[in-house]
Amino acid sequence: MVYVPKTEFASAVAQIAAERNIDPKVIKDSISEAVLAAFRRDARERGIEIPEKENYEVEIDTKTGEPKVFQIEGGKKKDVTPPGFGRIAAQTAKQVILQKISEAEKSAILDEYSKRIGTLVSGMVLRFEGPNIIVDIGKAEAVMPPKEQVRAEGYKLNQRLTFYLAEIVEGPRGQQIIASRAHPGLVEGLFRREVPEVANGAVEIKAIAREAGERSKVAVFSNRPGIDPVGSCVGQKGVRVQEVINELNGEKIDIVPFSDEPEKFIAAALSPAEGVTVKIDKKKMEAKTTVPEAQLSLAIGREGQNARLAARLTGFKIDLVGAEGKSGGK
Numbered sequence: 001m002v003y004v005p006k007t008e009f010a011s012a013v014a015q016i017a018a019e020r021n022i023d024p025k026v027i028k029d030s031i032s033e034a035v036l037a038a039f040r041r042d043a044r045e046r047g048i049e050i051p052e053k054e055n056y057e058v059e060i061d062t063k064t065g066e067p068k069v070f071q072i073e074g075g076k077k078k079d080v081t082p083p084g085f086g087r088i089a090a091q092t093a094k095q096v097i098l099q100k101i102s103e104a105e106k107s108a109i110l111d112e113y114s115k116r117i118g119t120l121v122s123g124m125v126l127r128f129e130g131p132n133i134i135v136d137i138g139k140a141e142a143v144m145p146p147k148e149q150v151r152a153e154g155y156k157l158n159q160r161l162t163f164y165l166a167e168i169v170e171g172p173r174g175q176q177i178i179a180s181r182a183h184p185g186l187v188e189g190l191f192r193r194e195v196p197e198v199a200n201g202a203v204e205i206k207a208i209a210r211e212a213g214e215r216s217k218v219a220v221f222s223n224r225p226g227i228d229p230v231g232s233c234v235g236q237k238g239v240r241v242q243e244v245i246n247e248l249n250g251e252k253i254d255i256v257p258f259s260d261e262p263e264k265f266i267a268a269a270l271s272p273a274e275g276v277t278v279k280i281d282k283k284k285m286e287a288k289t290t291v292p293e294a295q296l297s298l299a300i301g302r303e304g305q306n307a308r309l310a311a312r313l314t315g316f317k318i319d320l321v322g323a324e325g326k327s328g329g330k
Contacts, residue, residue: 016097022104030100031093032058035067038092042082056080067093109140110168113177117165120189123179125159135163135179143171148180150213153249162247164189182212187253190244191218197232204229206258209312213251217269217309221258230255256313262287266318269310273299280316287316296322 017024035058043050050056055072067089070077123137133144133155148166149155163179164186170176180186188205197203203222210216220229233255234241241253256268263278266287270276273295280287291299299320300307311318 016101022100027097027100028060031067031096032060034092034096035089036069038088039069039082039085042085042088046082106174110175110177113137113140113165114168117167118185119165120162120186120193121165121179123161123163125155125157125161127157137163137165137177137179140177142177142179144179144181148178148182150181150249152213153181162186162190182210184208184210184216187216187218187244187248190247191233191240194240194243195233195235197222197227197229202227203232207313209309211305211309213249215252215254215305215309216248217254217256217313219256219258219265219269219313230257254309262314262316266310266314266316269313270299270306270318270320273306285316286319287314288319288321290321290323293322296320 014024016022017027036056039056039058040050057070057072057077058067059070060067066086068079068081069085071080072078121137121142123135123142126134126136126141128134131146133149135142135144142163142165144163161181163181164183166178166180166183166185168175168177187208187210191205192198195203198205198220202224203220205218206221207219208216218233220233222229222232232240241255245251245253254271256271259265259268262280262282266278266280266289267276270289270291273291275292275295276299277290278287279289289299298306301309307318307320
């Protein structure tokens with residue numbers, strides 16, 4: 001004969017254990033601890049101080065779900081459950097059950113999102129907490145700290161955006177999901193979303209150098225015949241890259257071909273400058289580049305940004321020299 005719990009208390013434990021995938025023993029142990037704390041508190045309110053050294057334990061009737069408190073002394077158990085304590089115990093148990101539900105739900109949600117780290121998610125700006133922005137990402141809220149924000153974007157309440165799920169960290173309120181608009185992974189994820197060849201692996205994004213909100217350089221490669229990796233990412237009439245730019249609120253994007261030959265890769269990385277010649281020192285990871293005078297300002301970029309991003313993209317320190325001897329670099 002299968003026993004069906006007859007009380008609301010016991011039914012709640014059984015139901016929650018099944019629905020929330022929590023071990024019934026975990027619930028009962030938590031309830032026992034909480035009931036014992038309530039017993040001590042109740043005793044204090046009645047003017048009875050129970051020393052912490054006193055040995056007590058709680059037993060929960062498996063049939064009725066009713067908790068009883070026993071004092072352990074000399075190897076013998078004595079029932080010391082106060083009259084009317086059942087109501088206090090029931091309230092305590094309810095609080096523990098609700099807490100366990102909350103913990104189980106949060107754990108399940110965090111587990112789900114932990115599998116999605118490194119992907120994109122649609123979200124909405126929910127509120128501002130000091131320098132942090134709280135984002136509604138569906139089943140959970142994520143935190144976007146200042147370093148993951150793009151200053152130029154000027155976020156507003158209820159604004160809908162695409163975010164990159166960067167990581168899960170331990171915060172002052174427990175584990176927090178970190179969302180980002182500044183991470184290079186956002187750029188890669190948007191190309192994966194907009195470019196079928198990137199999504200199916202025909203085109204590979206080899207490297208990204210990004211100054212969020214201003215400019216990104218993306219190095220792409222394909223070893224499949226007949227596929228132009230740069231053209232695939234740009235799209236017909238630039239429609240694919242424009243979708244990415246729109247999602248990034250106008251951030252400029254340079255798509256360059258990756259090469260295993262550093263000289264070719266560095267020359268491509270310095271686009272839109274043309275006619276660049278490169279000599280490298282592999283040991284020092286340095287590159288001396290000569291640029292036609294008319295192209296030097298393009299190679300350097302505004303406040304050195306183009307050269308700086310090219311250096312980060314390729315991993316080489318780049319020394320730019322104009323055909324007439326003027327120089328600059330990163």
